Amino acid sequence: MDRYARSVAERSRRIPEATVARLPVYLRALVEESDAKATTISSERLAELAGVNAAKVRKDLSYLGSYGTRGVGYDVEYLMFQMSRELGLTHDWPVIIVGAGNLGHALANYGGFRDRGFPVAALLDADPSKVGGRIQGIDVRAVDDLDDLVAELGSVIGVIATPAVAAQEVADRMASAGITSILNFAPAVVTVPDGVSLRKVDLAVELQILSFYQQQRDGGPDDEAGNPDAPATPTDPAAPAVG
Amino acid sequence: MDRYARSVAERSRRIPEATVARLPVYLRALVEESDAKATTISSERLAELAGVNAAKVRKDLSYLGSYGTRGVGYDVEYLMFQMSRELGLTHDWPVIIVGAGNLGHALANYGGFRDRGFPVAALLDADPSKVGGRIQGIDVRAVDDLDDLVAELGSVIGVIATPAVAAQEVADRMASAGITSILNFAPAVVTVPDGVSLRKVDLAVELQILSFYQQQRDGGPDDEAGNPDAPATPTDPAAPAVG
DNA sequence: GGTTGTGAACAAATTCACAGCG
DNA sequence: CGCTGTGAATTTGTTCACAACC
Known part of the structure; x- marks a missing residue:
């Protein structure tokens, strides 16, 4: 595929909202990794730094284009540039x-x-x-x-x-x-x-959400006598509300 | 088992994460409506106050229990109480x-x-x-x-x-x-x-997300064949609605 | 060998649409 | 009749698993 066709294809790609919300986190991780003098980064490593899993990283990055190299990973600087550009961060926004x-x-x-x-x-x-x-x-x-x-x-x-x-x-x-x-x-x-x-x-809403999960852990809303079964943590490793 | 049936049923209902995140918003709306001396509220009205649609309100509230009355709506005070209880807001959290x-x-x-x-x-x-x-x-x-x-x-x-x-x-x-x-x-x-x-x-991440959509509206990332320069002043009128 | 990129499978969330009930 | 409550349909997001490629 030639260069022009590729850029057109990229432009028409619609990036999912959930992905957009994660791009800034990846970018921050890339900046850190760049400061640490790394030249390439794997989806695995980027995932670790961003607090998500590697499959998600690869899927997310694939919406930006095919910027990785199989067997190697992603070029840190190049990916940073592409991501900044996509996010509109190549200039300041007053x-x-x-x-x-x-x-x-x-x-x-x-x-x-x-x-x-x-x-x-x-x-x-x-x-x-x-x-x-x-x-x-x-x-x-x-x-x-x-x-x-x-x-x-x-x-x-x-x-x-x-x-x-x-x-x-x-x-x-x-x-x-x-x-x-x-x-x-x-x-x-x-x-x-x-x-x-x-x-x-x-x-305040953020604290109220925490209060909900806190209370679930404490035994749920109590409108009756003491509840013996202490429910385990509702912990899904991928759930935003829980680590 | 019968004696605890209701509370067990409620407790075991797993409230979706997305719903939990909206409960505090509903609660705030209910407080406003209560201050305005309303005694009942429809899903339609609550939806308006919370900035979501009525189907979502009904679905969300259904996870708490069947607290509404068909043909009438929800009792404001009662719903406030149930929601506060569910969120663990019946006492302060230092x-x-x-x-x-x-x-x-x-x-x-x-x-x-x-x-x-x-x-x-x-x-x-x-x-x-x-x-x-x-x-x-x-x-x-x-x-x-x-x-x-x-x-x-x-x-x-x-x-x-x-x-x-x-x-x-x-x-x-x-x-x-x-x-x-x-x-x-x-x-x-x-x-x-x-x-x-x-x-x-x-x-900063929130602003970066806004920057992404802002820039989409401004015409997307500019990278036509060998021009890596950024758009200088983002004052393009055409606005494909983003949200 | 190592790692990406991506269809396919799965899961979560939203919306539809209407039965059920006051 | 009006409005809730909820299955079913749809859409969106995540994870799996592996072929493709370096």
Whole structure:
């Protein structure tokens, strides 16, 4: 198969959502392995570093193309490059955070965003008393500046770090300002127009999920007298909730 | 056997992982609806509030038991109670956070944990210069105090908010101290012994996933024959809906 | 020999559609 | 009639197992 045909075939491949969610983890593992001066890596080793099994790694990578060499493994640098390209990480994405409370503050300070190509370009708040302050070299601006800032900074990714009640309105304003990817930290369900991607991180929900499994282990919901059979761990090695 | 039939049947019902992850969202919706003085709620309405479809709500709730009334809907208070019980939220779970940096700090301050039954009972750090400080009324303690604190506080849930390099060691120490549920915020893969639940929240990974879909919308990875350059400014309008 | 890439088998999750019951 | 509860159908994701290839 010639080069042109191959690239067309790759483009039309639809990558499953579950795979997309794992690519960043593989990428991180590859960076580590590259720092450790490895030049090639097997699916087995990559699986170990990423905390999944080797079959899954191979299947996932196969959606990107046939970048491995049988009998050898994958070239670390080449795979890193292909993966970065696929994830759109060949350039920075300036993000705009709305909500300069506890969490917004912490996120703005969090170096992990900048380090991975997501510099915090602006921090907005609705509270006039917060506007004008400076956090980690970033001016706190008014939410009403959103349209201007999106245009000025060319941001397409927004982060919602407001209280729950404000989340939907902020999402609406982001969408109408031209933001097309939103990460929501507010403990509220928000809806976005077609063409806008949304992901959510709900800190309390994560603890509540842990609480469920914790309690299963402790003997299940107790509405009767003591239960003698202590159910074993519901441990499926592949289940996301359990190690 | 009859005397326990109902509770055994319920207990042995294996609730799918995907369902468990949605229960807290339903619960939050129910609390809202209860605050709004509603006494019953349909699967349709609950679905709307939770951002899913009605069939999924009914299927999910059916794993808890037959708590609805045909032609009417679900009793809000009763369903709230059953769900809280199932999730193990009938009592508080004191959590121990390790890592008093940016994120640990923010989490300790974050009221959302306490409000939902997860009071931050201790904040630990390896850095002696941080130990002895006070955050939101919580003393910062040394990581070496972990065993003592777990015993003293009766905590079974731990939160890792350290840099990536420290994450695995902290997880190990938590597990050996008796912590059986861990929420990991460090951008690193950690493994835990059987019988310990683990969930992870990786902030940068979330943005990277958004970046993938963003870029798909912008026209996919650009690699036409010998041009490895990235698209400069991602301001392409055409948007095949992703979500 | 060693390791990838992938159809085929299997498992989990979602959605459909309607019987069953208030 | 209205809405739940659930089998059946469908879709999505995971794992197996082995041919293909270096």
